[in-house]
Amino acid sequence: MGNKGENNRQLIVETADQLFYKRGYHQTSFRDIADVTGIPRGNFYYYFKTKDDILNAVVEARLQTYGEILQACEQTASEPRQRLMHFSNMLANxxxxxxxxxxxxxxxxAELAKDRKDLKQVSRAVFVLMRDWLVEQFTALKCVKAEDKATDLLARMQGITVMASVFDDSAFIRRSLVELQEWINEQTPA
Amino acid sequence: MGNKGENNRQLIVETADQLFYKRGYHQTSFRDIADVTGIPRGNFYYYFKTKDDILNAVVEARLQTYGEILQACEQTASEPRQRLMHFSNMLANxxxxxxxxxxxxxxxxAELAKDRKDLKQVSRAVFVLMRDWLVEQFTALKCVKAEDKATDLLARMQGITVMASVFDDSAFIRRSLVELQEWINEQTPA
DNA sequence: GTCTATATGTAGATAGAC
DNA sequence: GTCTATCTACATATAGAC
Known part of the structure; x- marks a missing residue:
């Protein structure tokens, strides 16, 4: 009844989201997305003008997804420190x-920073979303320099992830998460 | 006198090294390397069988380069803690x-982990080189769990770099380096 | 809205003259 | 050793029938 189109559009975005993650943006072709979705390549241009437009839609979808994750952190815990704990648990999840x-x-x-700075600016919106939320939590903890703490936490999590991937070491994630949560517990009004 | 070939080979490797860094491996074409070096595309196959072989040569070159950086850290400072300081200064340099x-x-x-795990294993040799060196320094400091400390330091530096790039924030690097070096100073035998 | 056929460009890789 | 011309595959994107 005319909503088939929206279903297809959503299916393309969800599939592209997964493939952009697991293969990379440049290494994901329309053919790849078509193979997974079963939607012919040519149809993509009914929903999106360019591949870049698909990325824009993927970023929008991720903003939605991670926004819901942050809401879940808020609803599961009322105390900011516990909310930060839940947030950091993403490493384990x-x-x-x-x-x-x-x-x-x-x-x-990281991929887009190399040759598509315009798209990198778009993609970092998800980091902005998370950082702003983290600033709220650190502010509620009455931490000094809440902005710095928020970026520090994101940096710690990124570094842990990079090295875990480099060395194929999931145990490193678990060990580092313990230390990271100790760090969260140390964050006080000063 | 027959050494022109080696010069060309080295020129290709150095240029590929830079381009793989600043554009990414997949986004660097033979055409790109040919444009910078002035060496025709077809000639590349006299020196290398495939593009993957060029990457292997680039990794070898990087092992050499970073090996020399580590040697410089050793020669500049005789104390392990000062050597770690010099190492971390790479963030500023x-x-x-x-x-x-x-x-x-x-x-x-990170790029190769997504679709070329075989090449990722090759590329991580540079991290192994640095981690082994760091383990030596933390061991000389009589730290417990020197292996963990070595990976922790690499993870911290990676995380700082990722977030600095995401937010185009070189000030974050400088601020984080101060905190990182405080952390290095806290590493004691206990 | 859906699909096939195709246009246009570029990728990695090869052949063979010089 | 060096270079040009070319092969095959696949990329994004378009045209137009149904």
Whole structure:
């Protein structure tokens, strides 16, 4: 009844999201997306003008997804410190994929920073979303320099993910998560 | 006198090294390397069988380069803690490129982890080189769990680089380096 | 809205003259 | 050793029938 189109569009975006993550943006072709979705290559241009437009839609979808994750962190815990704990638990929750493919957001920005700075700016919106939320939590903890703490936490998680992937070492994630959560517990009003 | 060939080979490797860093492996074509070096595309196959072989040569060259950097850290300082300080100073020394293109080794491994795990294993040799050296330094410091400390330091540096690149923020590198060096100073035998 | 056929460009790789 | 011309495959994107 005319909503088949929207279903197809969503299917393309979800599939592209996964493939951009697990193969990379440049290494994902329309053929790849067509093979997974069963939608012919030519149809893509009914929904999107260019491949870049698909990336824009993927970033929008990720903003939605990670926005919901942040909401879940808020609803599961009322105390900011516990919310940060839940946030950092993402390292454990996505352990297997992180080791194999790295962080979906970090690796996308890293890839696009090299030859598509315009798209990198688009992709980093997901990091901005998370950083802003983290600033709220550190501010609620009455930490000094909440902005710095927020970026520090993201940097710690990115570094852990990069090295875990380099050395195919999921145990490193688990060990580092313990240390990271100790660090979170040390964050006080000063 | 027959050594022109070796010069050309070295020129190809050095140019590929730079381009693989600043554009990425997959996004660097033979045409790109030919344009920079002035060597015709067809000639590449006199020196290398495949593009993958060029990557292997680039990794060998990087092992040489970073081996020399580690030697310099050793020769500049006799105390292990000071050697670690010099090592971490790489963040400041390469600040501009790190913000624009990320870490040459980290981003290469991250890219290849997605669709060329075989080449990722090759590329991570540079990390193994650095980690082994760091283990020596932390062991000389009589730290417990020197292996863990070595990987922790690499992870911290990777995370700092990723976020600095994401937010185009070289000031974040400088601030984080101060905190990282405080951490190095806290590493004691206990 | 859906699909096939195709245009246009470029990738890695090869052949063979010089 | 060096260079040009070319092969095959596949990329994004378009045209137009149904």
């Amino acid at each position: 996505f352990e297997e994929d992180l080791v194999q493919f790295g962080c979906p957001i970090g690796t996308l920005c | 390469f600040e501009e490129d790190l913000v624009q293109f990320g870490c040459p080794i980290g981003t290469l491994c």
